Amino acid sequence: MKGQQAVRLQSNQERHSMKQALLLKDLIRDRWLYLILLPGLLYFVVFKYVPMFGLIMAFEHYQPHLGFLNSPWAGFKHFERFFTEPQFWMLFRNTILLAIYNLVFFFPLPIILALMLNEVRQKLFKRFAQTLLYLPHFVSWVVAVGIFYILFTTEGGIVNEFIARLGFEKIPFMLSEDWFRTMIVSQSIWKEAGWGTIIFLAALAGVDLQLYEAARMDGAGRWRQLWHITLPAIRSTIVILFILRLGSFLDTGFEHIFLMLNSMNREVGEVFDTYVYMKGLTQGQYSYSAAVGLFKSLVGLVLVLGANWAAKKFGEEGIY
Incomplete structure (x- = not known):
């Protein structure tokens, strides 16, 4: 033995x-x-994983002069305060609505644009169209919001001047609560939809051309080729990007929202990102703002895990 x-x-x-x-x-x-x-x-190690140590701040009464390890312990008090704040449901409603609008109206557009560009046969026009669609991505949000302000302001804005010439009253697009979410989603689409087509165009480039030839021989038109060949070929890419999108579901974009906020639309425009900035940086409530940020991250994690599980149930690969 x-x-x-x-x-x-x-x-x-x-x-x-x-x-x-x-x-x-x-x-x-x-x-x-x-x-x-x-x-x-x-x-990723330096900027993503190492800062995770700072999450301990959400469970402390953090004092900068004492540091993370010596600050007094608070437990879940900051979370209890956040969930009982009168502003919580307003912030939750505004953030969720903007996230849903972006998911419904913004997410499908890069797919549609990629499918349309893939059908263009004139290479010169295709490259010109791609360039026009990509350019807004390189414009900062400060410039983008400034452009929209010039176009839609009631004081000499081109759009409102045109409305006035038609005999209607000018619309305060930049100040109105009713138009705030529409403006936010429209700006996101103008700035980022073209850039989002890159991944889908790369996926479409990998589709076997012989499949299209076989479909044409069987009498399939453009729409049937699109439905039975093109879309199934990029379905896994769409699912993966959708799951990743859910991971940042509550990240509505601080800089974008902050630049659009004013006293007239704050009731519908204040979101978790701007609330964290106000409480953390302007008022010095570091632990409380860290708790709000941790709540956002946990919601994103749950959405990613749930979407990945659902994708695998429907036969897709998922992200892991």
């Missing part, structure tokens, strides 16, 4: 040594690939 155990132990050690040798060989062979991976890995 002892001899068998010794032989088994030696065999396990040999297998372990062999695995280590193979791993080392693979690392040496692919050393340049790992070197290319290193900057991206360092970015």
